[in-house]
Amino acid sequence: MADLLLEFIKVIIALAIILLMIYLLAKFGNKTMDSPGRSKQIKVIEKAQISKENSIMIVKIRGKGYVMSCNPKKVEILDEISKEEIEDMEEEQKKYREEMMNKYNDVASNLKQKLRNINFKGRGK
Numbered sequence: 238m239a240d241l242l243l244e245f246i247k248v249i250i251a252l253a254i255i256l257l258m259i260y261l262l263a264k265f266g267n268k269t270m271d272s273p274g275r276s277k278q279i280k281v282i283e284k285a286q287i288s289k290e291n292s293i294m295i296v297k298i299r300g301k302g303y304v305m306s307c308n309p310k311k312v313e314i315l316d317e318i319s320k321e322e323i324e325d326m327e328e329e330q331k332k333y334r335e336e337m338m339n340k341y342n343d344v345a346s347n348l349k350q351k352l353r354n355i356n357f358k359g360r361g362k
Contacts, residue, residue: 249352256345263338282326297323 282295282302291308295318302318 246355249355253348253352256348260341260345263341282323282330295323295326297327302326 302323
C-alpha cells in the first residue's frame, strides 16, 4: 500500500512539474517572438485554415488592417479593416489571453493546495 501511495505522489509531482513548465513557456516564450530581428510593423492578428492549402488571415501592417487569403501560389488582399476594428480585435485577444492565464493560475493554485494537503497528511502518519 505504501508503494502505491509513493507512486501516486510521484505522478502528482511530475504533473505539477509539467504544468509549471507549460506556465513558464506561456509566460516567457512569447518574449522570443518580439526579438530584434522580427518586424514590429507586420502582425498576424488571426489565421483560419480553410483547407489544406488555403487560409484566411487578418493582418496588421503599419497600423492598417487587411483580410488576406493565402495559398501556395499567391497572397491576396480581400478587404481592408478599419483601425478601430483592428484595435478591438487586438483588445479581445489580450482579454482572452489574460482570461486563460487566470484560469491556468486557478488550476495551478488548486493543485498546489492539494499537494500541500497530501504532503501534510503523509507526515502525520
